[in-house]
Amino acid sequence: MDNVVSRWLRILFVLGFVVALFFFMSAIADLVKIVIISSLIAYIMDPLAVKLEARGMGRGTATLIIFASLLSALVLAVIILLQPLSAEITSVQEGFTPDKTAVIIGKLDRFVTSKIAFLGIEQLDFSGKLQTLTVSFSDWIFSHILDAVSLVTHLVLIPFMVFFLLKDSRQMKKQMVKIIPNRYFEFSMNLIAKMDWQLGHYLRGQFLDALIFGFLSIGVLWLLGIKYFLLIGIFAGLANLIPFLGPIAGATPAIIIAIIDTGGLALAGSVVLSFAVMKLIDDTIIQPIVVSRSINMHPLLVLLAVIVGGKFFGILGMLLSVPMAGFAKVLLQESIENFRRYRLT
Amino acid sequence: MTSLWENIFQPRENTQDTIFSTLKRIPVFEGLNARELLQIEKILHEREYRAEERIFLQGDPGLGMYIIVEGNVEIVSEPEQHLIAVLHDGDFFGELALLDESPRTATAQAQSPCRILCLVQSDLFDLIDRNPKLGVKILVQLARTIGERLKKTNEYVYELKKDREGSADRG
Numbered sequence: 097m098d099n100v101v102s103r104w105l106r107i108l109f110v111l112g113f114v115v116a117l118f119f120f121m122s123a124i125a126d127l128v129k130i131v132i133i134s135s136l137i138a139y140i141m142d143p144l145a146v147k148l149e150a151r152g153m154g155r156g157t158a159t160l161i162i163f164a165s166l167l168s169a170l171v172l173a174v175i176i177l178l179q180p181l182s183a184e185i186t187s188v189q190e191g192f193t194p195d196k197t198a199v200i201i202g203k204l205d206r207f208v209t210s211k212i213a214f215l216g217i218e219q220l221d222f223s224g225k226l227q228t229l230t231v232s233f234s235d236w237i238f239s240h241i242l243d244a245v246s247l248v249t250h251l252v253l254i255p256f257m258v259f260f261l262l263k264d265s266r267q268m269k270k271q272m273v274k275i276i277p278n279r280y281f282e283f284s285m286n287l288i289a290k291m292d293w294q295l296g297h298y299l300r301g302q303f304l305d306a307l308i309f310g311f312l313s314i315g316v317l318w319l320l321g322i323k324y325f326l327l328i329g330i331f332a333g334l335a336n337l338i339p340f341l342g343p344i345a346g347a348t349p350a351i352i353i354a355i356i357d358t359g360g361l362a363l364a365g366s367v368v369l370s371f372a373v374m375k376l377i378d379d380t381i382i383q384p385i386v387v388s389r390s391i392n393m394h395p396l397l398v399l400l401a402v403i404v405g406g407k408f409f410g411i412l413g414m415l416l417s418v419p420m421a422g423f424a425k426v427l428l429q430e431s432i433e434n435f436r437r438y439r440l441t
Numbered sequence: 442m443t444s445l446w447e448n449i450f451q452p453r454e455n456t457q458d459t460i461f462s463t464l465k466r467i468p469v470f471e472g473l474n475a476r477e478l479l480q481i482e483k484i485l486h487e488r489e490y491r492a493e494e495r496i497f498l499q500g501d502p503g504l505g506m507y508i509i510v511e512g513n514v515e516i517v518s519e520p521e522q523h524l525i526a527v528l529h530d531g532d533f534f535g536e537l538a539l540l541d542e543s544p545r546t547a548t549a550q551a552q553s554p555c556r557i558l559c560l561v562q563s564d565l566f567d568l569i570d571r572n573p574k575l576g577v578k579i580l581v582q583l584a585r586t587i588g589e590r591l592k593k594t595n596e597y598v599y600e601l602k603k604d605r606e607g608s609a610d611r612g
Contacts, residue, residue: 278496285504437501
C-alpha cells in the first residue's frame with residue numbers, strides 16, 4: 097500500500113515538475129526560443145564537424161571552419177537578398193496601394209455582399225480587413241524578425257551559442273551524464289543514443305527538405321512572376337516543416353497575391369498547380385532521398401503541437417513545434433521502452 | 442601554501458595517471474600511443490560505485506564495456522546467485538556489448554567501493570566516424586580479445602566434455 101502511495105506521489109511530483117518547468121519556460125520564452133534554435137542549428141551541423149574531424153582536424157578547428165563558411169554564406173545571402181527582401185517587406189508593409197487592387201477588392205466586396213444580402217450584412221469591408229491583415233503581418237515581421245534590438249540580440253546570441261554548443265557538445269554531454277545516479281546510468285545512456293539516432297536523421301532530413309523546398313518555391317514563384325517571391329518562397333520552405341498544413345499555408349500568400357495582382361484567377365490557378373506539383377516532387381523524390389527517417393507523428397498530434405507552439409511562441413513557435421513535438425514523442429516512446437527493457441518500473 | 446597547491450593539482454594528476462596506466466593495460470587499447478589514449482580517455486565515463494551497488498543486471502540490454510580503475514567487482518549468475526568471477530583493478534568486463542546490444546549474460550556488482558570507467562557503444566561508434574584509423578585499431582584489438590575469450594571458452598568446454606565422457610565411461 098505504501099509502495100503504491102509513494103509511486104503515485106512520485107508520478108505527481110514529476111508531473112508537477114513538468115508543468116512548473118513548462119510555465120517557467122513560457123515565462124522566459126525569448127531565451128527558450130534562442131536556446132532551441134541554437135541547439136537545433138548546432139545539432140544539424142554536428143555531422144559536418146564529424147566529417148572534418150575524420151580528415152584529421154580537431155573539434156575546435158572543425159567548428160571554426162564550419163562557422164567561417166556559415167558566416168560567409170550568411171553575409172553573401174544578406175548582400176544578395178537584403179535589398180530585394182527589404183524592398184518586398186516595405187512594399188507589403190505599405191499595403192496594397194495600387195488602385196487596381198482597391199477596385200478588385202471593392203468588386204469582390206460588393207459581389208459577396210449582394211449574394212449574402214439575405215443575411216442582413218450590408219458592409220463586409222474586405223479591403224479594410226485585408227489591409228489590417230497585411231499591416232499586422234508586416235508588423236509581425238518587423239517586430240519579430242527585423243526589429244533592430246531583437247535582431248542584434250539574436251544575431252549575436254545565436255551564433256555565440258551555436259559555436260560553443262557545436263565545439264563543446266561532447267564535454268557538455270559528459271558533464272551532464274556525471275550527475276545521473278548509477279541506477280539510471282545505463283538507462284540514460286541507452287536513451288540518449290536511441291534518441292540521437294532517431295532524431296538526428298529526422299531533424300537533418302527535415303531541415304534539408306525545407307531548404308530544398310524553399311529554393312524550389314522561390315524559383316517557381318519567380319518564374320511565375322509573383323510579387324514578393326523571395327519572402328513567400330522562404331515562408332513556404334519553413335512552412336513545409338509542418339506536415340499537411342504547411343504546403344497549404346505556404347501556397348496561400350502566393351495565391352492571394354496572384355489574385356490581387358492580376359484581378360483574375362488564372363495566375364492563382366498556376367500557383368495552385370505549381371505548389372501541387374512541387375509537393376508531389378517533394379513527397380516522391382526529395383523526401384525519400386533526404387528524410388531517411390520518419391518518426392510517424394499522427395496529424396492530430398502535429399496540429400495540436402502547432403497550435404500550442406503558436407500560442408506560446410508565435411509563428412516561430414509554430415515552426416519549431418514540429419521538431420519539438422518529434423523530440424517529445426521520441427523521448428516518451430523510448431523512455432517507456434527503456435523502462436521496460438531495464439525493468440525500472 | 443604548498444598544501445593548497447597539492448590539494449588542487451595532486452589528486453587530478455594522480456587520477457589522470459591512474460586512468461592512463463589502467464588504459465595501457467587493457468588489451469583492447471594495446472598499441473595505442475599517448476595521443477590516441479587521450480582521445481579514448483575523453484569519451485570514457487568515470488563512475489563511482491558503493492560496495493554491493495549493482496553496475497548492471499543480467500538480462501539488461503548491453504551498453505558498453507567497463508574498466509575497473511580501483512576496487513573489486515563480482516560477476517554473478519542469476520537467479521541462483523552463483524559467483525562466476527571476482528575482478529580487480531585493471532580488469533575489464535562487458536566488452537561484447539561494444540559490438541551488439543544483446544542482453545547481459547550475468548550481473549555485475551561492486552564488491553568494494555569502486556572507481557570504474559565505462560566505454561559506451563555509441564561513443565565508440567562516434568569515435569570510429571571521427572577517427573577511422575584509431576577505430577580500426579580498437580576494433581582489431583577488440584576482435585582479438587573476443588577471439589581469445591572464445592578460444593578459452595572452447596578449451597573449457599572441451600575439458601568439460603572430456604571429464605563428462607570420462608565419468609560416463611567409469612560409470
